[in-house]
Amino acid sequence: MKERIAVFPGSFDPFTIGHCSIIKRAIPVFDKIIIAIGLNDDKRSFFSKEKRTEWIKAIFRDYDMIEVDTFNSLTIEYAKKTGAKFLLRGLRTSADFEFERQIGQVNKSLYPEIESIYLLTLPEHTYISSTIVREIIKYKGDVSRFVPDIIASEIHHSYL
Amino acid sequence: MKERIAVFPGSFDPFTIGHCSIIKRAIPVFDKIIIAIGLNDDKRSFFSKEKRTEWIKAIFRDYDMIEVDTFNSLTIEYAKKTGAKFLLRGLRTSADFEFERQIGQVNKSLYPEIESIYLLTLPEHTYISSTIVREIIKYKGDVSRFVPDIIASEIHHSYL
Amino acid sequence: MKERIAVFPGSFDPFTIGHCSIIKRAIPVFDKIIIAIGLNDDKRSFFSKEKRTEWIKAIFRDYDMIEVDTFNSLTIEYAKKTGAKFLLRGLRTSADFEFERQIGQVNKSLYPEIESIYLLTLPEHTYISSTIVREIIKYKGDVSRFVPDIIASEIHHSYL
Amino acid sequence: MKERIAVFPGSFDPFTIGHCSIIKRAIPVFDKIIIAIGLNDDKRSFFSKEKRTEWIKAIFRDYDMIEVDTFNSLTIEYAKKTGAKFLLRGLRTSADFEFERQIGQVNKSLYPEIESIYLLTLPEHTYISSTIVREIIKYKGDVSRFVPDIIASEIHHSYL
Amino acid sequence: MKERIAVFPGSFDPFTIGHCSIIKRAIPVFDKIIIAIGLNDDKRSFFSKEKRTEWIKAIFRDYDMIEVDTFNSLTIEYAKKTGAKFLLRGLRTSADFEFERQIGQVNKSLYPEIESIYLLTLPEHTYISSTIVREIIKYKGDVSRFVPDIIASEIHHSYL
């Protein structure tokens, strides 16, 4: 039996309900999904890697098929090391599409055995991004509509 | 064990190497793929449904997991009847993306249990479409780069 | 006091909850909104002009500031005759945007005194269009999520 | 009588003839327009907030219905405080559209009572942006086609 | 010396000031430009091929380097026959771009020796298309801003 393993890469700074929805809808497609938090040395993240990891682990505590990991390399190199045969990504807008197409085609060129699989975000999540969430936090606005409850309540207590 | 069945709908008038590539790359994702030829009463097709079915069956003759069928209903209604839990589609350009997003969101709204799964076409197939192939045939041009060999040789003998 | 009159043109074949939402959200902007059903001789409509008019009038029965009319000319010529200084349009996707921009700039060129004013459709209405609704009706699918109740119930009885 | 107040937010670094055109065309829509200069602590602006304010005030000196203000918060929070019921924005390209759609939908989600109203820039202003103007100034090029006269002459004397 | 011959293909139904501008701006690039009117058997044209040819010939009467011709084949086949090494096209919007990219890549695949060369339409011509002009004529509107004078005056006398 082939086991279908997918990597869902991102910086998740922070994880949003849009990310959450894509993963839950992708569960029937795969046998295992690895949520892989990319650590980019160049960019200071808003939330620490420990906090980002802790939150995502808590959200998927009851899902045996979902793992959480961090990586600091090309996404495709990381995926190769895990044995995954799929990358999972969400598509929100045609701007997203153009960006994802470039990344997807580079990855395909570097390592053809791994396929990128896309789901469309739900209409009501189309405008949600980590960037927007950080912007709202910066000005002490309410992000409870945009991130999972566990993240919202901690942000509410610590950052606002 | 959950069986992953996907419907790959289209008019395939005719089937191109772009369609062929998407299906072959999707084989590792699913346990069964049903290539479903949509028959639209309003539009006269260029090739008969018998010819389109025959060609696709011949191309996938050696693939047990691939079935070929026709339907004359909403795609999502057809998918529901087959027991499929997935629709499979290829994305070529951002124009494609906008079109597919609308269809995908309507389908999700009509029947949330079925997920649409997208693959990006390979860069070298981005510009290939059934419409372009028909246009070239109409002017007796050479379509052998754009359709599978079996279709190209028959078109060459019968239409040019 | 300047009176702000807007024309909301379309074929409304049929009127959808997306159209309805744009109009209700535009009420605070204008003093009068004329919903103008364009009759295009070239295209046979799916629903008769009488039916389309009747439905829209019923939906806005309680809104004094909203009128319903038909026209068979260039939209901008019609608007000029009514004395309106604004055209109102909804924008769903970037494909929509490119189309609307062309129309808007032609209208501005033909009659600079009239401004086109745009609202974004709500995320949950982005994928709803009259074309999709007609397609679903043709295959006897359920359109009750996409059109106002009064239209849905009549379609349910007469067309399905 | 309802008073229609709109906020036109931006960094206006500097104000261009594109901004100017949108505002003048929006005058018939609203009773008051507040041009709101966003001060973003993270980004050093090219022109000081005092200079940007002074220029815009000079340009609209003779317009009673136009006010100029600065803010340092989420745009939608600022708008709420002013009592405005509308945000006014210009749309130039489909890239703009995708960006504005995200912002507009976030704002609608945070504060549904405020509607964002869009005008298309004129064709001849489509390519003008503050970013381009700053780039040209940096290389001592001529920006007199792109900014109002009062700004052009001052830039000419002070920066070139 | 290499002679640079370009084919500028289109249906030109009718020729617009946008077409005219692209050709005049392309004159410094080429030694000869063939304006090639495509005759598509499937579509009835609005203006006869004789009328379209006559108009374009009159417009470029004084340009020795510009020829006018008709063709009824694949554009690329026609170009090959003329000995042209270039196709010339104008790009207006990103919708245009996606369409032209597909056509251009098909042509490149069918006949790699011929390069497609693109110019951007001027901002003030972006929204002008033959389709819009025909639509305006149908409703007896004024097209004098959109087509060369010689065409405008004849349309004014004969069609309105």
Next chain:
Amino acid sequence: MKERIAVFPGSFDPFTIGHCSIIKRAIPVFDKIIIAIGLNDDKRSFFSKEKRTEWIKAIFRDYDMIEVDTFNSLTIEYAKKTGAKFLLRGLRTSADFEFERQIGQVNKSLYPEIESIYLLTLPEHTYISSTIVREIIKYKGDVSRFVPDIIASEIHHSYL
């Protein structure tokens, strides 16, 4: 005889096979092509200007009609000084198109005598950019598919 000189501007940090392909395909259009490396004081480049110049010169060593230069001004000012009448640019995606259209229209406005001429990148080069190449180098991935051999081998020895 008019001499056709084109400037092909870019930061070329580094030069890719996509750039290389555009230039080679543009050779039949022009009599001289100046590859002009823009030096932007604000951004630290990844490769030094000497290295970038050396590489491009080596690649086109056997092409008399191709020159390599650097500039530190507005592109259009630089082009004017060289006597070029054309700017040459490649178009990959519709995101590219929107960006290039803005730049092209600004340049046309600043100096109407210079025309920007566009070629479409080949489908197989659509996803290649200097940014992607730098990102891969940063993580010590293999860029040999994306840059000319001479650059690939030097990067392989010096950076990985």
